[in-house]
Amino acid sequence: xxxxxxxxxxxxxxxxxxxxxxxxxxxxxxxxxxxxxxxxxxxxxxxxxxxxxxxxxxxxxxxxxxxxxxxxxxxxxxxxxxxxxxxxxxxxxxxxxxxxxxxxxxxxxxxxxxxxxxxxxxxxxxxxxxxxxxxxxxxxxxxxxxxxxxxxxxxxxxxxxxxxxxxxxxxxxxxxxxxxx
Amino acid sequence: xxxxxxxxxxxxxxxxxxxxxxxxxxxxxxxxxxxxxxxxxxxxxxxxxxxxxxxxxxxxxxxxxxxxxxxxxxxxxxxxxxxxxxxxxxxxxxxxxxxxxxxxxxxxxxxxxxxxxxxxxxxxxxxxxxxxxxxxxxxxxxxxxxxxxxxxxxxxxxxxxxxxxxxxxxxxxxxxxxxxxxxxxxxxxxxxxxxxxxxxxxxxxxxxxxxxx
Numbered sequence: 001x002x003x004x005x006x007x008x009x010x011x012x013x014x015x016x017x018x019x020x021x022x023x024x025x026x027x028x029x030x031x032x033x034x035x036x037x038x039x040x041x042x043x044x045x046x047x048x049x050x051x052x053x054x055x056x057x058x059x060x061x062x063x064x065x066x067x068x069x070x071x072x073x074x075x076x077x078x079x080x081x082x083x084x085x086x087x088x089x090x091x092x093x094x095x096x097x098x099x100x101x102x103x104x105x106x107x108x109x110x111x112x113x114x115x116x117x118x119x120x121x122x123x124x125x126x127x128x129x130x131x132x133x134x135x136x137x138x139x140x141x142x143x144x145x146x147x148x149x150x151x152x153x154x155x156x157x158x159x160x161x162x163x164x165x166x167x168x169x170x171x172x173x174x175x176x177x178x179x180x181x
Numbered sequence: 182x183x184x185x186x187x188x189x190x191x192x193x194x195x196x197x198x199x200x201x202x203x204x205x206x207x208x209x210x211x212x213x214x215x216x217x218x219x220x221x222x223x224x225x226x227x228x229x230x231x232x233x234x235x236x237x238x239x240x241x242x243x244x245x246x247x248x249x250x251x252x253x254x255x256x257x258x259x260x261x262x263x264x265x266x267x268x269x270x271x272x273x274x275x276x277x278x279x280x281x282x283x284x285x286x287x288x289x290x291x292x293x294x295x296x297x298x299x300x301x302x303x304x305x306x307x308x309x310x311x312x313x314x315x316x317x318x319x320x321x322x323x324x325x326x327x328x329x330x331x332x333x334x335x336x337x338x339x340x341x342x343x344x345x346x347x348x349x350x351x352x353x354x355x356x357x358x359x360x361x362x363x364x365x366x367x368x369x370x371x372x373x374x375x376x377x378x379x380x381x382x383x384x385x386x387x388x389x390x391x392x393x394x
Contacts, residue, residue: 027243034239043231052231056238063242064249118225126229141226166194172222173215 019079022070034063037080040143041087047126047138048091058094062087081152084145088135088153118176125175133168140165186212193219267368309370316377323384330387342387349380 009021009028021029038059045055065086073082126134132154139145139153140161147165151158184192184205189212192202206213334340356373363369 027246030246031239031243034242038235038238039232040230042233042235046231047229052233056235060238060242060245064245067246118221119228122222122225123229137226138229141223142229144227144230169219169222170190170193173218176218176222177215 015079016075019070019073019075022066022079023073030063030067033066033079033083037083041084044084044138044143045087045091047142048088048135049094054094058087058090061090061093065090077152081149084149084153085155121176121179122172125172125179128175129168129171132164133171136161136164137168137172141169189215267372271363271366271368306364313370313373313377316374316381320377320381320384323381323388327384327387338390339387342383345383346380349376349383352376353380 009026009032010017013021013029013032018029018033022033041059041062042052042055045058046052049055049058062083066083069086073079077085126137129137135154136150139150140147145153147158147161151161154161184198184201186205186209188198189202189205192198193216202212202216206216330339331343331346334343353373353376356369356376360366360369360373
């Protein structure tokens, strides 16, 4: 894709304009996309991968994949949805690589959740959830995405997304209650 | 329905049951603790959002993108390749012609006399040189207009155009030097004209963009 320098990109482009300019290889448009989502993407990746460095790598990889594939982006979902979907795939890839290399997640030697302040206990309990429960919880409760957005990212019905969130919270409540006893 | 402790989970899933659940919570300390924990999970979750500065991350992404994309160099950057190609072509065309001229009476050895358009006649050359001078003058005018913007590039776009113009100028100088050595060569004259056209377009685009901004 040819590189383009800042062209006629409005100060506050619509998502469609941003997607168009990204498709044309306008790096300024990519930078705007990055500025809009990077903070939340880093946090989400951090919660999935457990280290800031790994999270930054995942975000970088996601943006490079977005740049490579954006010409084929047909706008069937929103650009942001698509970018988050790519990020999640990058995170899963990183986790798989880690498994292959028999690495463990960055060491976090927590005591049992019950003896901890709630924030730390919750972090610990989150690690005990299954993948779908954890990702929905992280996106909804931690990062503040809407059910409709999460459903689009995960390509599941909105009702399923709500149900997974409920399962996640029930499971967390159970873990935190049991370990507190 | 009589609300019991085991119904709390169902009530959390079904908002319609919440009024009854609230009534139950007033008297049941254990359910109250569970319900509070339910609410605390959500409120505490917000604090799990992790924010940290990564000023270098976009730069890393950008430079990886730029390094991964090597656009085909524009014609003004391919000048040495073109020059070599032109020289080879010229040699291929000129060798039989020179050989023919060496074996032809002098009166027939005028450039272009054999219908060979790769060599210019004196008259055509004078015309070309006159046009070139006029073209150069008009481009010089454009250059003067753009000079102030190029001296202090205000954006990456202008800096890029400045670099491009420097490369074009250097290619023009080189081609003109070659033209001086071989004034009748059509290919060199065409290359020179292409370079002037490239410079003119670059300057016009720069000025029109800067006017819009």
